[in-house]
Amino acid sequence: MPIHPPRSDALTDTNPASVATTRPLPQLSAELIAVIVAVTGDSPRILTLDRGLRLPSGPFETGHRSLQAGVRSWVERQTHHALGHIEQLYTFADQDRLEDPDPKQVISVSYLGLTLEAPASGDPGVGWQGWYRYFPWEDHRQGLPGVLGPILDALEQWVHRAHSVEVRRARTRRVHHTFGVGGERWNEEWTLQRYELLYEAGLVQESLRRQNRFPAERRLATGEAMQHDHRRILATGIARLRAKIKYRPVVFELLPEAFTYLRLQKAVEALAGRRVHKQNFRRLIAFQKLVEPTGGMENKTGGRPARLYRFRRAVLQERIMAGSKLPLARLE
Amino acid sequence: MPIHPPRSDALTDTNPASVATTRPLPQLSAELIAVIVAVTGDSPRILTLDRGLRLPSGPFETGHRSLQAGVRSWVERQTHHALGHIEQLYTFADQDRLEDPDPKQVISVSYLGLTLEAPASGDPGVGWQGWYRYFPWEDHRQGLPGVLGPILDALEQWVHRAHSVEVRRARTRRVHHTFGVGGERWNEEWTLQRYELLYEAGLVQESLRRQNRFPAERRLATGEAMQHDHRRILATGIARLRAKIKYRPVVFELLPEAFTYLRLQKAVEALAGRRVHKQNFRRLIAFQKLVEPTGGMENKTGGRPARLYRFRRAVLQERIMAGSKLPLARLE
DNA sequence: CCAGTTATACTCACAATGAGCATTAAATGC
DNA sequence: GCATTTAATGCTCATTGTGAGTATAACTGG
Incomplete structure (x- = not known):
């Protein structure tokens, strides 16, 4: 089943709708992405495709009555899993989406859904994955996780790579606050901020991939990567859920x-x-x-x-x- | 300055990108809408166009680097007001957008921004409006607002228009909970739910407009209406802000x-x-x-x-x- | 000087919370 | 059958957070 339709370059230049406006309207498409969460025993798990490399997703199509209906349809088509209540996570259209040099704009709309885990079916590769596989530093149930040490060391190096004192100071403070070290306390809701910090510091595979650099000798213990920005979307979902269960x-x-x-x-x-x-x-x-x-x-x-x-x-x-x-x- | 470009029906049918997917991709466009809030004295105010009938908004265009950049650009073009930090509110693409029988899909992405009020300029009609003008029942600073009485009466009638006992009971409970009557307490964060209830009950102009019905004898004291679904977006912004100032x-x-x-x-x-x-x-x-x-x-x-x-x-x-x-x- | 108005300090009762101790009820190994 | 283990459940206590109110200070306009 083709998930991403092949992109065509026709129609990109002359869009009749653009005549009366100041700038041309882009050739738009929307991508719907789902973070579907279940808890099995004491493991929080998410529904994935391609053996954990991607989240269920697909384009918004003409038949879809609404964005939410579209997400449901894609998740059910790809994983044969029926969904209950879902809620919107975030929408973005930044040009920095990975592996897409095509100038056409894609708007990504992500959703969060909660269910009970059911045996996965659908395409081969469909299945449930524990989310700490992607974020091993986020599990503090047994005290500080072991991966945190090397990560903080690497962040320390990143701090020192800054050229000015002010930037170094700012980076140190940011590391301390997001990761709850140096007198600060860990806040489990900042999953997204932590991921983004690691991304900026070049410590997750996705950011290296983006610069066509690959971690050579430096073997990073920063969790499994995902395609596109799906891991960032997952981080958003985790953060939202962690905040929400409190109230x-x-x-x-x-x-x-x-x-x-x-x-x-x-x-x-x-x-x-x-x-x-x-x-x-x-x-x-x-x-x-x-x-x-x-x-x-x-x-x-x-x-x-x-x-x-x-x-x-x-x-x-x-x-x-x-x-x-x-x-x-x-x-x- | 043309805000909404005239829509063209060309290209609606044959979209080459749809060949390989199961259903055709729609001709998409995205609308960016801004709720810009300031507080003057003790009045919360929002930046509007057309003398308060619309929020600043415009389509996502090719030149926009991101959705957020697009909103900024529209607000600044239309109101000459510089923005500080803005955050995303909500995205939807439901077919029930008003006054748009065009089958082309529009995705609306709304943003919330906070600033200091500055003298408005730009198109004539640009200016600041107190938000309780649109939601007079939301201001409980002087105790229960006077408009609440008639509104609750009208909701009472709506409850009784239901045909079955169960529906009546459910409606009563919903009214009680959202409006904080009948033993319940008022929760100022439920602005959106209250607006949606009034909408469903046919008590705001927007819902009557949608059914081509206009309030004839029944003069509703349910605040000023706005174009399209801008008042709903404003309600979303108010609710979000009311929740956010607490934490x-x-x-x-x-x-x-x-x-x-x-x-x-x-x-x-x-x-x-x-x-x-x-x-x-x-x-x-x-x-x-x-x-x-x-x-x-x-x-x-x-x-x-x-x-x-x-x-x-x-x-x-x-x-x-x-x-x-x-x-x-x-x-x- | 006065009354009126707002700022600011302080008290008190009570509810919510973090931490721990104690007891109870079952399964398991011997 | 009995000690041991595991977990459920009940309860106390100190500390903090919060709602509500009283008291006092510092200004204004008359």
């Missing part, structure tokens, strides 16, 4: 009908890449009346059996956008 | 270099459409070290002179996206 009850979209408190907590921790205090977590969930007991029990816990709960869908009505906080607001 | 120090973009606590508070209240407790507001601002005294005083206060402060730009570095809360989190 809206979206985790439940990633859980089955009945679940234990621990499973809920593990899902939150998986997404946030941080651990939370168990007792306080329960207290907060219970206090907000987000869930109600199903009556059933789970006894494959390895210890005392756990009560099963279900999400009280009513809260979506009660507080359409209101707070349903998770104990991530402060530092652990 | 990011963006109000300062709307204030001059030096300001008093009261002026800062008035700006926050203007945006939020709510009042806040003065002493606690000061405490919160002071505690967070968001500002530092300039040393100067303001003595046209009408009472005891007030200290002047400036925003500590350093906090933007210190907490790139971190919390800088304003006392709006809870209800007043």
